[in-house]
Amino acid sequence: MENNGPPFTFRAAxxxxxxxxxxxxxxxxxxxxLSPSTVSQQLSGLESSLGAKLIERTARQFxxxxxxxxxxxxxRQLLDDVTAAKARLLDADQTPPMAVRIASIExxxxxxxxxxxxxxxxxxxxxxxxxxxxxxxxNLDALSARTVDLMLAVDTVAEADWVEQHxxxxxxxxxxxxxxxxxxxxxxxxASDLQIGRQIEAQLRRSGAQPxxxxxxxxxxxxxxxxAELGGWAITTALAFLGTPRAGxxxxxxxxxxxxxxxxxxxxxxxxxLGTLPERMAEDIRTCLNQRILxxxxxxxxxxxGGLSILQ
Numbered sequence: 529m530e531n532n533g534p535p536f537t538f539r540a541a542x543x544x545x546x547x548x549x550x551x552x553x554x555x556x557x558x559x560x561x562l563s564p565s566t567v568s569q570q571l572s573g574l575e576s577s578l579g580a581k582l583i584e585r586t587a588r589q590f591x592x593x594x595x596x597x598x599x600x601x602x603x604r605q606l607l608d609d610v611t612a613a614k615a616r617l618l619d620a621d622q623t624p625p626m627a628v629r630i631a632s633i634e635x636x637x638x639x640x641x642x643x644x645x646x647x648x649x650x651x652x653x654x655x656x657x658x659x660x661x662x663x664x665x666x667n668l669d670a671l672s673a674r675t676v677d678l679m680l681a682v683d684t685v686a687e688a689d690w691v692e693q694h695x696x697x698x699x700x701x702x703x704x705x706x707x708x709x710x711x712x713x714x715x716x717x718x719a720s721d722l723q724i725g726r727q728i729e730a731q732l733r734r735s736g737a738q739p740x741x742x743x744x745x746x747x748x749x750x751x752x753x754x755x756a757e758l759g760g761w762a763i764t765t766a767l768a769f770l771g772t773p774r775a776g777x778x779x780x781x782x783x784x785x786x787x788x789x790x791x792x793x794x795x796x797x798x799x800x801x802l803g804t805l806p807e808r809m810a811e812d813i814r815t816c817l818n819q820r821i822l823x824x825x826x827x828x829x830x831x832x833x834g835g836l837s838i839l840q
Contacts, residue, residue, distance in 0.1 A: 534576055537574075538610060543556065543562070543567055543574070544599070544600075544603055545600070546560055546567075548583070553571075559673075571583065582596035608800065612800055612801055627658070628677050630660075630677070631662055631667035632661050633661060633663070633667070633681065633793075634772075636767075636771060643820065644816045647816065648812060664722075665685055667679035671798065678795060678802070678809065682793060682794075692796065692799045693796055694796075695793075695794050695839035696792075696817065696838070697814075698792055698838075700789075700836055701727075701765050702782065704763075706755060706758070706760060706780075707779075707780055710761065711761050711785060713761060714760040716761070717729075717742070717751075721746075727789075731787070735786040742760075752764075756778035763786075769781055770821050770829070771821060781828065781831075782831075822838065
């Protein structure tokens with residue numbers, strides 16, 4: 529049966545997926561840089577071109593229709609296929625204009641992010657890179673919602689079949705303390721909603737250590753500053769200590785008072801959505817980490833004996 533509605537467009541499919549994942553026309557518009565009225569027009573045009581209602585929207589309810597449920601996965605696959613096609617053109621040196629959004633972590637902001645982005649811009653001059661910084665679980669949410677294309681995060685955060693991982697770094701935990709304080713002062717912690725905070729607390733429990741709860745922080749800089757101010761101690765990672773400005777002036781690093789443990793940092797992308805681009809970007813950031821972080825690790829953290837290491 530002939531459909532005389534408007535033609536199907538990639539943009540309309542992109543708008544549909546954004547509306548579903550944001551569960552809001554307004555939030556989808558913010559994500560895509562469109563007005564709510566334009567989002568609604570695109571959605572209506574898509575429904576007309578398909579000849580089916582996809583979303584039921586009222587002031588109090590937002591739900592997919594049966595047709596919307598059936599169309600959602602093909603629409604998501606279409607977005608991934610188009611992005612992968614652009615990535616293949618990059619591999620063939622056809623360099624189409626392309627935007628790549630990256631979510632990074634605080635530990636890399638001051639030391640690695642700038643040289644890494646400069647390296648990427650040199651390698652891919654026709655790609656517009658943008659970068660935000662957040663906690664690992666926040667970056668996973670952004671990747672899932674398609675507000676970013678790649679993310680740097682702790683690898684255990686994104687163990688899902690729709691995510692591909694490219695290992696970057698083994699990052700051992702260490703103890704830091706105010707000069708001369710050792711473990712004599714209070715323990716300052718990461719916030720319990722952070723992956724790093726949960727990992728530290730789990731190791732403390734396994735070791736039978738139950739320090740009293742006190743101050744908790746969501747950023748390295750704030751936690752390190754309070755640890756120094758209180759004359760206390762904290763458990764952090766080698767990357768956080770080496771990558772945070774002035775951390776070495778405020779605190780002294782020590783081996784852990786509990787059995788050694790570490791975390792793994794990886795670059796993540798939607799599986800297959802960017803071709804070989806994530807692998808190439810992972811290799812570039814390994815180079816930057818080696819130059820900016822690892823070359824000073826042996827001198828500043830000799831007790832790690834190479835525990836901070838690049839992963840291939």
